[in-house]
Amino acid sequence: MDVVTAEEMRAFDRDTIERLGIPAIALMENAGRAIAEEVIALCRRRASSAGGGAWGAGAVDGGVRRNEAGVPGSDVGRDGAGVVGGNARRVGAGTAGGVVRCSETGATGGVADASSGRGAPGFGADATGFTVSGDAALTLAGAGGEHWLVLAGKGNNGGDGLAAARHLREAGIAVTLVYAAAPESLAGEAALQRDAAAAMGIPAVVYGKDALDLAACSGIVDALLGTGSAGAPRGAYAELIAAANASGRAIVSADIPSGLDADTGETHEPCMHASVTVCLAFLKRGLLQYPGAEAAGRVVVRSIGMPAALAREGGVKVSLLTPEVLTARLKVDLARRRSPEGHKGTYGHVLLAAGSLRMSGAGLLSARAALRAGCGLVTWALPEKLLPYVIGSVPELMLAPVAGGDGEWKAGTAAEVLRLSASRDCIAIGPGLGRFEGDTEWLRRLWEETDGPMVIDADALNILADADYRSWSRRHPVILTPHPGEMARLAGISTAEVQRDRIGLALSYAVEHGVILVLKGAHTVIATPEGQAYINITGHPGMGTGGAGDVLTGIISGLLAQGLDADQAAAFGVYLHGLAGERAARKRDHPAALMAGDIIEAL
Numbered sequence: 001m002d003v004v005t006a007e008e009m010r011a012f013d014r015d016t017i018e019r020l021g022i023p024a025i026a027l028m029e030n031a032g033r034a035i036a037e038e039v040i041a042l043c044r045r046r047a048s049s050a051g052g053g054a055w056g057a058g059a060v061d062g063g064v065r066r067n068e069a070g071v072p073g074s075d076v077g078r079d080g081a082g083v084v085g086g087n088a089r090r091v092g093a094g095t096a097g098g099v100v101r102c103s104e105t106g107a108t109g110g111v112a113d114a115s116s117g118r119g120a121p122g123f124g125a126d127a128t129g130f131t132v133s134g135d136a137a138l139t140l141a142g143a144g145g146e147h148w149l150v151l152a153g154k155g156n157n158g159g160d161g162l163a164a165a166r167h168l169r170e171a172g173i174a175v176t177l178v179y180a181a182a183p184e185s186l187a188g189e190a191a192l193q194r195d196a197a198a199a200m201g202i203p204a205v206v207y208g209k210d211a212l213d214l215a216a217c218s219g220i221v222d223a224l225l226g227t228g229s230a231g232a233p234r235g236a237y238a239e240l241i242a243a244a245n246a247s248g249r250a251i252v253s254a255d256i257p258s259g260l261d262a263d264t265g266e267t268h269e270p271c272m273h274a275s276v277t278v279c280l281a282f283l284k285r286g287l288l289q290y291p292g293a294e295a296a297g298r299v300v301v302r303s304i305g306m307p308a309a310l311a312r313e314g315g316v317k318v319s320l321l322t323p324e325v326l327t328a329r330l331k332v333d334l335a336r337r338r339s340p341e342g343h344k345g346t347y348g349h350v351l352l353a354a355g356s357l358r359m360s361g362a363g364l365l366s367a368r369a370a371l372r373a374g375c376g377l378v379t380w381a382l383p384e385k386l387l388p389y390v391i392g393s394v395p396e397l398m399l400a401p402v403a404g405g406d407g408e409w410k411a412g413t414a415a416e417v418l419r420l421s422a423s424r425d426c427i428a429i430g431p432g433l434g435r436f437e438g439d440t441e442w443l444r445r446l447w448e449e450t451d452g453p454m455v456i457d458a459d460a461l462n463i464l465a466d467a468d469y470r471s472w473s474r475r476h477p478v479i480l481t482p483h484p485g486e487m488a489r490l491a492g493i494s495t496a497e498v499q500r501d502r503i504g505l506a507l508s509y510a511v512e513h514g515v516i517l518v519l520k521g522a523h524t525v526i527a528t529p530e531g532q533a534y535i536n537i538t539g540h541p542g543m544g545t546g547g548a549g550d551v552l553t554g555i556i557s558g559l560l561a562q563g564l565d566a567d568q569a570a571a572f573g574v575y576l577h578g579l580a581g582e583r584a585a586r587k588r589d590h591p592a593a594l595m596a597g598d599i600i601e602a603l
């Protein structure tokens with residue numbers, strides 16, 4: 001699934017309308033219908049979980065907001081629970097991320113779809129093969145108990161909301177339009193929608209002019225600001241967003257939550273806190289980046305009639321890391337087939353340069369993870385003093401002691417590590433390494449002279465941060481795996497600045513430095529030197545625990561040793577690491593109990 005910026009989205013809008021000749025109003029109609037279907041789906045979920053009562057306390061979340069602990073399976077967005085139509089499809093592994101491509105509405109797109117009755121009670125094909133209703137996704141039993149407010153801005157986002165209002169009204173839901181600006185100020189397609197809604201007799205109020213109680217409803221459609229918004233919401237927009245958030249009602253945002261930066265995921269003050277965001281046409285970057293990903297709630301991406309090929313043709317370089325992307329674009333064999341006559345030599349040999357006296361566990365975790373990732377052999381080069389302490393901890397592991405009688409690494413070990421690396425398929429450097437006299441020169445030699453792909457993590461990243469390594473030469477791919485703190489040191493900026501636009505930063509750093517960059521944290525970004533980025537949505541907040549990154553380093557190197565190329569190993573490694581983290585979290589009584597070793601055991 002392609003992930004776009006607001007600017008790319010505008011270009012695709014223009015292309016669709018001007019080059020392909022698809023009328024703008026048709027796109028808006030499709031958008032309105034998709035939004036209405038998701039509102040109705042939310043009403044259904046809410047009715048089935050709360051026994052029907054849509055109003056008052058309990059209507060807050062509609063059962064769709066992530067719970068505080070972030071436990072997978074506990075909210076509808078994460079695991080697809082509450083699916084009505086049966087064709088909801090989690091993008092990814094089926095457990096995390098909160099992004100769904102279609103939805104449980106039963107519809108497969110914004111345009112009329114005769115199959116949309118599937119699974120909705122009371123509809124479907126009768127015995128004669130006639131479809132009683134093809135519009136079940138726009139039908140709601142008990143609609144009379146619902147009253148939705150549609151907050152409409154004066155741009156096209158508002159137009160989408162106005163189109164949705166007509167469909168909701170048709171479903172029997174009471175709807176009131178709330179204009180943020182004088183209705184006369186709407187133009188183009190939005191003005192057409194305004195007139196159609198008025199002609200249907202949908203009641204409307206104008207904010208600031210008419211009396212309004214945002215809590216006196218069962219839900220709110222947020223169609224105030226979309227990808228055309230600039231800066232923090234102003235005036236009536238800001239007041240309406242704040243009041244909607246305070247109302248405690250379920251909020252369905254059109255395209256993006258109003259007040260969100262569609263590219264960076266920064267939330268302006270105020271920013272709508274949606275239960276569901278119905279993202280139109282293409283997934284926007286800001287919906288994957290925190291805090292925007294949190295403000296968006298459950299994200300549903302809906303087609304509005306723009307060909308998906310526009311993104312490819314338009315050179316979109318960011319993708320959600322789904323099984324489809326892993327197989328079709330990255331050519332990863334997800335089944336990880338093993339040859340019946342394969343042996344340990346078939347699956348490669350990792351050399352790990354890691355660990356010091358007080359951080360020997362980091363080396364153990366990486367080594368075990370590499371083995372669990374399926375490589376044939378792992379050799380761990382470690383300061384000799386560690387040997388008696390770690391010997392036997394992982395019997396499958398080979399140990400290669402190098403100079404370091406005090407348990408710390410020494411610059412003079414470079415030649416020995418290079419000798420060891422000559423007969424190994426890849427090298428991973430850094431977990432628990434510590435810093436030592438001459439470490440820059442030590443790392444430079446390994447960087448320049450090792451003959452295979454390299455993974456750099458932890459203290460090895462800090463060594464790089466202090467060096468001007470762009471002048472170092474390198475024939476083979478390098479994968480850097482910083483967490484945001486390490487990334488801040490590498491890029492010479494603050495951690496907050498790193499987190500401000502992780503996708504943008506990872507891309508520019510990877511391209512400028514010619515490395516594969518794995519920027520860790522919730523929704524890890526994998527960026528390549530060619531300017532391609534993948535956003536991972538597997539994983540779990542329980543993985544915020546010491547050593548989880550060492551495990552990732554081990555997994556990526558284990559995959560490299562098995563012959564995956566560096567892009568494949570980085571992306572697939574991050575994906576598998578997240579899946580294992582989810583599985584490990586599910587096994588505990590509470591995900592807070594998760595430890596890094598559990599991730600290895602869940603691989």
Ligand SMILES: NC(=O)C1=CN([C@@H]2O[C@H](COP(=O)(O)OP(=O)(O)OC[C@H]3O[C@@H](n4cnc5c(N)ncnc54)[C@H](O)[C@@H]3O)[C@@H](O)[C@H]2O)[C@@H](O)CC1
Binds near residue numbers: 013153228280
């Ligand atoms: N062909 C199209 O252009 C399509 C657009 N679509 C919808 O249109 C949206 C983009 O529409 P627009 O480009 O009209 O822009 P928006 O509707 O997002 O917002 C633009 C309006 O908001 C005002 N505004 C901008 N920033 C503001 C701020 N900080 N505080 C207060 N007011 C602010 C502007 O003056 C302008 O009137 C998308 O997000 C999507 O919902 C969809 O209908 C699909 C087709």
Ligand SMILES: Nc1ncnc2c1ncn2[C@@H]1O[C@H](COP(=O)(O)OP(=O)(O)O)[C@@H](O)[C@H]1O
Binds near residue numbers: 523524540551
């Ligand atoms: N909230 C989260 N959601 C998903 N993954 C997470 C989350 N928090 C941490 N992780 C993952 O856990 C790992 C932590 O790595 P890191 O910070 O390097 O830990 P350490 O240095 O202790 O090994 C990273 O892969 C990161 O992406």
Ligand SMILES: [K+]
Binds near residue numbers: 222223224226253255
């Ligand atoms: K919006």
